[in-house]
Amino acid sequence: MRVLCSGWRRFLICIPLLFIVPHLFSVNQIQQHRPKLDMPNKSGNKFDHLVLGPAAGQGLSNRLHCEGSKALNKTHFSNNRRVNAIESTTFVTVFSVYNTSPDVSRVTVGNTSYSKVERSMAILDVFINFIQERMLQTDVIILTDPASDLYVNRRGVSVYPIQGDYSREKLMLQRIRSYIKFLEKNLQEQTQKDVRHYIFTDSDIAVVDDLRWIFHDYPNFHLALTFRNNKQQPVNSGFIAVRGTRDGITRAIAFLRKVLEVYSSKYMSASRMLGDQLALAWVVASEPSFDAKRYARPEPFMKDIGGSSVLFLPCAIYNWTPPEGAGQFHGMPLDVKVVHFKGSRKRLMLESWNFYSSTADISDMLCLILSSGRTKYDF
């Protein structure tokens, strides 16, 4: 592993909370004694090996079509665009470390066996791998608790400690506070010449296309969010892009302060998991000109919210997540840019990187994800 951690007895956790999902025993106890092909044989009803199902979106012409893990279409990536038109951009993620009792559960992915701590470090490592592979010369900054002793020894990666309460109950709240503190510090140190944009994300994502283009292609936004057609949570908190101009950073700080205020006053009871998303949705929907219909169509749009120009980008492309259960599922757009391994899909994230490392074919890897993404894995 290229990411190193000095406090080995500690339990690390990354955003979103990876390992608090309790193991679900009971349902399939009987099957544990008679493992069948493609039935989970460990930890209740979750799989400990990759399972490919049908790829959704078949028959839709603008969706990725697959034969197993072989892509039948050409995906639309930006690698043939003029590189000198892109501006320097840094990824920022929050990652924290917790003291906990010794942990003995291990899982194996590929040829490597991981403890819980090693699993979350491996996810952080793969997050960085994808960024550095798909967006050459992009730096990553990890915001963390000064007490966490996090040490990452990789080119282009730095750890930036910010004081705060990173306890699991307060992590989502702290994440917004850390973003604000980071941006404030940045504003103080900024010189006029040196414009550097920021993209704040969860660390359980794979960046598959160069995201720097959004700052070039949509020149007028201060900050960008990803949205989806979901009335309760129309905005995902796992992706916030901030234009690195003085104006962009100032407006982004004001916007995040508003979200923090709403979170603290209305959603503290939900602070563990969803508070930030509910607060974001509240800030977005409380704007007098809010039009829910805009969120039903997966097309980018701009909106002025409390003096900040906000670009809304469709989750289907910028934050693609395989939906849970038997809900609507329209496959994967050919120009997908970010895949989000939400919930019990962290194994798939590591497997995807392994697959990509051995095949060097990003479209085939997307087929692997599309076919496998509805499966619930053991971590």
Ligand SMILES: *[C@@H]1O[C@H](CO)[C@@H](O)[C@H](O)[C@H]1NC(C)=O
């Ligand atoms: C679980 O199933 C997989 C694939 O069928 C197999 O490779 C693995 O050895 C099984 N694990 C256990 C503990 O039986």
Ligand SMILES: *[C@@H]1O[C@H](CO)[C@@H](O)[C@H](O)[C@H]1NC(C)=O
């Ligand atoms: C993608 O591939 C499928 C299957 O070969 C085909 O039907 C579809 O038209 C292709 N889409 C595009 C945009 O090329």
Ligand SMILES: *[C@@H]1O[C@H](CO)[C@@H](O)[C@H](O)[C@H]1NC(C)=O
């Ligand atoms: C994993 O183990 C298999 C079987 O021993 C071997 O063929 C393969 O090269 C190994 N892969 C890596 C990445 O080490």
